[in-house]
Amino acid sequence: MLVVNRDSQAASVLVAMLCDHGFLAEAVGVTALRNGAGGQDCDLVILDMMVCEDGGLAMLRMLTQRRHCPGVIMLSRHASEVDRIVALEMGADDCVAKPTSPREMLARVRSVVRRRSRTPPVAAVDIGEAGLDRDKRIAVARFAGWTFEVETRTLTSPAGAVVPLTNGEYGMLLRFVAQPRTVQSRERLAVASGKPAGGQRDRTIDVNVSRLRRKLADHTADELIRTVRSGGYLFMPVVACDLATNGGC
Missing domain, CATH: 1.10.10.10 (Winged helix-like DNA-binding domain superfamily/Winged helix DNA-binding domain)
Structure with a gap:
């Protein structure tokens, strides 16, 4: 799992929480993600909508067009309802308002992982x-x-x-x-x-x-x-x- 968050401290906390619960996770920058960080083996990207000027939509589009499309959870603090709806319509698996508790974030991650694991592979x-x-x-x-x-x-x-x-x-x-x-x-x-x-x-x-x-x-x-x-x-x-x-x- 890859975490892309403009707040490096929050990204570190989230990565540590995921690793403590058995997931392999790391924090990366938006440039590294755009250049293919994690290759095609990434299963989930947690993406802060504010890391890009367009609200992360171009990055979301890039991720959903990969041959192996990872799950995507968008993090939003200031995004409008329209921004969140657009993100979901474009293929995001979830959109989470910031700040959120570690327990809720973990539950949402597990929910996305469960849903994707039940989806027949294409x-x-x-x-x-x-x-x-x-x-x-x-x-x-x-x-x-x-x-x-x-x-x-x-x-x-x-x-x-x-x-x-x-x-x-x-x-x-x-x-x-x-x-x-x-x-x-x-x-x-x-x-x-x-x-x-x-x-x-x-x-x-x-x-x-x-x-x-x-x-x-x-x-x-x-x-x-x-x-x-x-x-x-x-x-x-x-x-x-x-x-x-x-x-x-």
């Missing part, structure tokens, strides 16, 4: 041009700071805003994240969105892609969907996915 993979095997199913896709939870059909922006999707947009986005950096024809996108391809339907797909592109553009300046002349559309970001163990894509 494999986090980078999806390349070859896409997914047919026996694989995406549980969560992450790209350019976005999080797309497939089962709940939840798309969350880099800032933590939930962006609603129509059934057609959901189907197209699922096709895009399953095969990024691969040209998707209008026919394939029509099938993905539940519409027959051909003729006037192709123009309907263009309209639907434009709407999805506009929703993404409202929350980021990056070009995520590129038009390929006489070909279709190309999903540009690198995609990392948590894969469910059963079912087809």
